[in-house]
Amino acid sequence: MDSLFQDFPSSMYGFEFDHGGIPVPIYSNPKLVNEFKQSSSPSPDSPVESASPSGTTASPEGHPLDNVPFANEMLNYINEMLMEEDMEEKTCMLQDCLALQAAEKSFYEALGHQYPGLSGPESNSPVSKGRKNFQRDGCDELEDGRSSKQSAVSLEDSEQSEMFDQVLLCKGENDDSPRCSLQNGKLKGSSNGGTTRRKKNGKRSEVVDLWSLLTQCAQAVAINDQRTAHEVLKQISRNVSETGDGTQRLAHYFADALKTRLAGKGAPSYSPLVSNRTSAADILKAYGVYVLACPFKKMVNFYANKKIMEVAEKATTLHIVDFGICYGFQWPCLIQRLSARAGGPPKLRITGVEFPQPGLRPAERVEETGRRLKRYCERFNVPFEYNVIAKKWETIQLEELKINKDEVVVVNCLYRLKNLPDDTLSSTSARDTVLKLIRSINPDLFIHGVANGTYNAPFFVTRFREALFHFSAQFDIFEANVSREDPQRMMYEREILGRDIMNVVACEGTERVERPETYKQWQARTMRAGFKPIPLDEVLVKKVKNLVQSNYHRDFIVDVDGRWMLQGWKGRVIIGLSCWKPVRK
Numbered sequence: 001m002d003s004l005f006q007d008f009p010s011s012m013y014g015f016e017f018d019h020g021g022i023p024v025p026i027y028s029n030p031k032l033v034n035e036f037k038q039s040s041s042p043s044p045d046s047p048v049e050s051a052s053p054s055g056t057t058a059s060p061e062g063h064p065l066d067n068v069p070f071a072n073e074m075l076n077y078i079n080e081m082l083m084e085e086d087m088e089e090k091t092c093m094l095q096d097c098l099a100l101q102a103a104e105k106s107f108y109e110a111l112g113h114q115y116p117g118l119s120g121p122e123s124n125s126p127v128s129k130g131r132k133n134f135q136r137d138g139c140d141e142l143e144d145g146r147s148s149k150q151s152a153v154s155l156e157d158s159e160q161s162e163m164f165d166q167v168l169l170c171k172g173e174n175d176d177s178p179r180c181s182l183q184n185g186k187l188k189g190s191s192n193g194g195t196t197r198r199k200k201n202g203k204r205s206e207v208v209d210l211w212s213l214l215t216q217c218a219q220a221v222a223i224n225d226q227r228t229a230h231e232v233l234k235q236i237s238r239n240v241s242e243t244g245d246g247t248q249r250l251a252h253y254f255a256d257a258l259k260t261r262l263a264g265k266g267a268p269s270y271s272p273l274v275s276n277r278t279s280a281a282d283i284l285k286a287y288g289v290y291v292l293a294c295p296f297k298k299m300v301n302f303y304a305n306k307k308i309m310e311v312a313e314k315a316t317t318l319h320i321v322d323f324g325i326c327y328g329f330q331w332p333c334l335i336q337r338l339s340a341r342a343g344g345p346p347k348l349r350i351t352g353v354e355f356p357q358p359g360l361r362p363a364e365r366v367e368e369t370g371r372r373l374k375r376y377c378e379r380f381n382v383p384f385e386y387n388v389i390a391k392k393w394e395t396i397q398l399e400e401l402k403i404n405k406d407e408v409v410v411v412n413c414l415y416r417l418k419n420l421p422d423d424t425l426s427s428t429s430a431r432d433t434v435l436k437l438i439r440s441i442n443p444d445l446f447i448h449g450v451a452n453g454t455y456n457a458p459f460f461v462t463r464f465r466e467a468l469f470h471f472s473a474q475f476d477i478f479e480a481n482v483s484r485e486d487p488q489r490m491m492y493e494r495e496i497l498g499r500d501i502m503n504v505v506a507c508e509g510t511e512r513v514e515r516p517e518t519y520k521q522w523q524a525r526t527m528r529a530g531f532k533p534i535p536l537d538e539v540l541v542k543k544v545k546n547l548v549q550s551n552y553h554r555d556f557i558v559d560v561d562g563r564w565m566l567q568g569w570k571g572r573v574i575i576g577l578s579c580w581k582p583v584r585k
Contacts, residue, residue, distance in 0.1 A: 080372065080375075081284065081327065081372065082281050082284060082285070208235075208239045210236065210239060210240065210247060210248075210250075210251040211251075211468065213232055213235060213236050213251075214236065214251060214254050214255065214258070214464075214468060215461075215464070215465060215468075216228075216232050217229050217232040217233055217236065217255070217258050218258060218460070218461055218464040218465075218505075219461055220232060221258055221261055221262050221460075222460045222461050226262060229258070229262050230262070233255055233258065233259055233262075236251060236255045237255060239251070240252040240255060242490065242493070242494065243484065243490065244484075245479060245484070246472075246475040246476050246478060246479030247472075247475070249475055249493055250468075250471060250472055250475040253471075253493070253494075253497065253498040253501045253502070254464075254467075254468065254471075254501055254505065256498070256501075256502070257501050257502045257504075257505035257506045258505060258506075260502060260505075260506040261505055261506040264506070278491075278495050282491060282495075283491075283495055283496075285488055285491070286488045286489075286491035286492040286495060286496070287492060287496070288488065289478070289482055289486065289488045289489050289491075289492050290492055290496075293477065293478065293481040293482050294477055294481075294552075294556070295547070295548050295551070295552050295556055295567070296567050296574065296575050299544050299547065299548065299558070299567060300414060300449050300567075300575065300577050301329075301330045301333065302544065302547075303537075303540055303541075303544060303565060303577060304330070304412065304414070304447045304449070304577070305330070305333055305334045305337065306537075306540055307445060307447065307537070307540075307579055308320070308334060308410050308412075308445065308447070309334070309337055309338070309341075311408060311410060311444050311445045312338075312341075312346060312408050312410070313341075315346045315407065315408035316346055316347065316406070316407075317346055317347045317348075317349060317404070317406065317407035317408065318338070318346045318347070318348050318349065318407065318408050318410070319349040319350075319351070319403065319404070319407045319408065319409045319410070320348070320349070320350045320351070320410050320411075320412055321351045321353065321401055321409065321410070321411045321412070321438075321441065321443070322350060322351065322352055322353060322412045322413075323353045323393065323411070323412070323413040323416060323417075323434070323438075324353065324354065324413060324414065324415070324416030325350070325352035325353065325354055325366060325369060326354065326366075326369070327369055327372075328350075328352065328369040328370075328372065328373050330412070330414070331350065331373055331376075332373070332376050335348065335373070335376050335377055335380050335382050336376075336380055338380075338382050339380035339381060339382050345380075345381065345382040345383070346383075346408075347382075347383040347384070347385065348377060348382050348383065348384050348385070349384075349385045349386075349387070349407065350370070350373065350384075350385075350386050350387070351386075351387040351388075351389065351401055351402070352366045352369055352370060352386065352387070352388050352389070353389045353390075353393065353396070354366045354388075354389075354390050355390065355391075355392070355393070356390040356391055357390065362390045362391075363388045363389075363390035366388045366390055367388055370386035370388065373386065374386065387401075387402060389401070393420060393430070393434045393437075394420070394421075394430040394433040394434055394437075396434075396437060398437065398440050398441065401441060403441055408444050409441060409442070409443045409444055409445075410443060410444060410445045410446075410447065411438050411441060411443045411445070411446045411447070412447045413438075413446075413447070413448055413449070414447070414449035414577075415449055415450065415451045415575065417431055417434065417435075417450070417522070418450070418451050418453070418514070418515055418516040418517065419513055419514070419515070420434060422456065422515045422517075424458060431525060432525060432528070432529060435525060435526060435528075435529035435531075436529050436530070438529070439529050439530040439531060439582055442582050443581075443582065444581070445534075445579060445580075445581065446526075446531060446579065446580040446581070446582075447577070447579055447580075448522065448526060448577070448578050448579070448580060449575060449576070449577045450516075450517070450519050450522045450575065450576050450577075451516045451574070451575055452516065452518055452519050452566070452568075452573045452574060452575060452576050453466070453470055453516030453517070453518070454466045454470075454516075454518060455467035455470055455504055455514075455516065456514075456515040456516055456517065463504065463505075464505060467501065467504045467505065469572070470572075470574075471497060471500070471501055473568070473569045473570065473572045473574060474497055474574075475493070475497065476569065476570070477553075477569055478492075478493065480553055480555065481553055500514050519561075519564050519566070519573070519576035519578075522576075523562075523564070523578070526578075526580060530582055530583050531580040531581065531582055531583065532580065532581060532582075532583050533562070533563035533564075533578055533579070533580055534563065534578075534579040534580060534581055535563055536560060536563055536564075536565055536578075536579075541558070541560060541565055544558055544565070545558045548567075555569055555570045556568075556569060557569065557570075557571065559573075561576075563578055563579075564576045564577065564578045565577045565578070
């Protein structure tokens with residue numbers, strides 16, 4: 001386990017990190033960095049006081065976390081996870097789901113049977129016919145998922161958890177970590193549109209337009225013009241690198257995906273995760289780069305948890321149904337807030353809904369999440385009950401959720417509905433089915449976070465162009481905020497962004513699991529399911545804007561459209577968040 005600490009030689013809990021023995025500045029707000037340096041790990045004896053970076057005691061009128069939405073608990077939680085003895089041997093939960101989906105599909109095809117859920121034949125055309133896909137976590141194809149209740153979970157796991165807390169918990173975005181070293185110690189300006197690179201040959205210079213070359217190659221691949229495609233790919237490969245600038249890295253992964261699609265002759269069977277054995281610990285450390293450099297996830301969690309606290313102000317029991325709970329990174333901060341509630345904390349019930357994992361215990365990894373959250377509730381004296389459902393979401397029945405009449409119910413779903421099958425194959429929409437299930441719960445609050453994207457077109461070239469725009473923003477965020485030499489940045493680009501690019505470009509049918517919609521499309525779906533949007537909290541949105549403006553790169557945006565809070569980069573909307581209530585009949 002010592003190897004896990006090599007990237008974090010200094011105090012985890014104090015957020016004092018060194019990179020090669022030299023302190024590395026991460027963010028542009030030294031005041032907030034200093035606040036986190038002074039903080040210490042939460043004490044079981046005084047959970048509320050330790051929740052505040054300044055050490056002050058929380059009060060009902062103004063909880064200290066209101067001013068520091070990226071508090072220590074997120075870091076501590078991830079830190080603890082990374083301390084788990086077997087974390088280096090495990091793979092990422094979401095990746096395991098994708099691997100299971102791909103394996104199931106290959107098994108059905110080997111037997112000469114149609115994959116369940118497909119109502120039409122697979123097309124071998126290099127251009128997508130709009131076939132329906134299954135979840136990114138498509139392992140939900142297991143019909144007989146598993147549900148288990150945990151009121152008291154044993155702590156037989158070793159106190160593993162210290163490094164998991166380091167990556168995804170309430171870590172301060174302005175925290176001093178080697179994962180997100182700034183170039184030259186300051187925010188580096190992003191590339192100029194990310195489309196060209198100048199190549200010098202002696203006294204001559206040649207401008208290489210990588211975007212045009214990528215689009216030209218995609219058009220050749222779409223019509224299966226292998227000769228042209230290979231020629232263009234050779235030209236691209238001479239000018240790209242996974243260690244170059246943001247544009248070169250973007251082009252590297254798109255070219256790799258085009259090459260894979262071309263090798264499949266229009267019907268690529270490549271599943272990017274079947275052979276992926278990168279450990280969960282490595283993925284989490286890499287994900288920390290994104291969490292630290294980009295405010296999206298932290299600001300969404302901050303806003304969502306604040307709204308949950310409001311609706312649960314007088315609740316004796318708070319029941320959160322979390323569709324896509326995964327590792328549960330959102331909840332330690334909420335547990336901390338609940339512990340400081342005037343009159344004492346309510347009983348917290350969490351139903352973690354996930355897609356099943358491969359193997360004989362499809363709910364095992366989600367049960368581990370429950371054990372970690374239970375430890376946090378014990379630390380902060382919050383009564384806790386955990387229930388697991390690991391199966392295809394569209395097959396879940398209301399009775400499995402165990403809703404009680406005397407509890408406040410909140411349904412939480414952030415960014416995961418995009419991995420449900422879309423409407424291009426079946427007359428019965430899995431997305432609409434899940435939204436109707438949520439409506440039947442009759443929740444006091446439905447928090448819906450979506451990944452805003454237009455790269456789900458059935459036509460390959462159109463989808464390719466839109467994906468190029470979307471992922472260019474992601475690479476540009478890293479280029480503007482993180483050192484090119486940072487190994488965790490390269491890991492994230494390869495294992496997260498590169499994998500998603502491969503899936504969008506090289507895969508079709510059930511293998512293509514990245515199928516986002518725009519927030520306006522999701523709004524129409526949610527309203528059809530019987531919900532009405534709740535007006536945004538203007539004060540809270542203003543606070544989010546101020547936090548982003550004062551602590552992050554100036555090109556991050558926070559905007560409002562109707563009743564959606566939108567976040568993005570350089571004018572491109574990347575995620576949206578809205579809150580909903582059922583329409584009363």
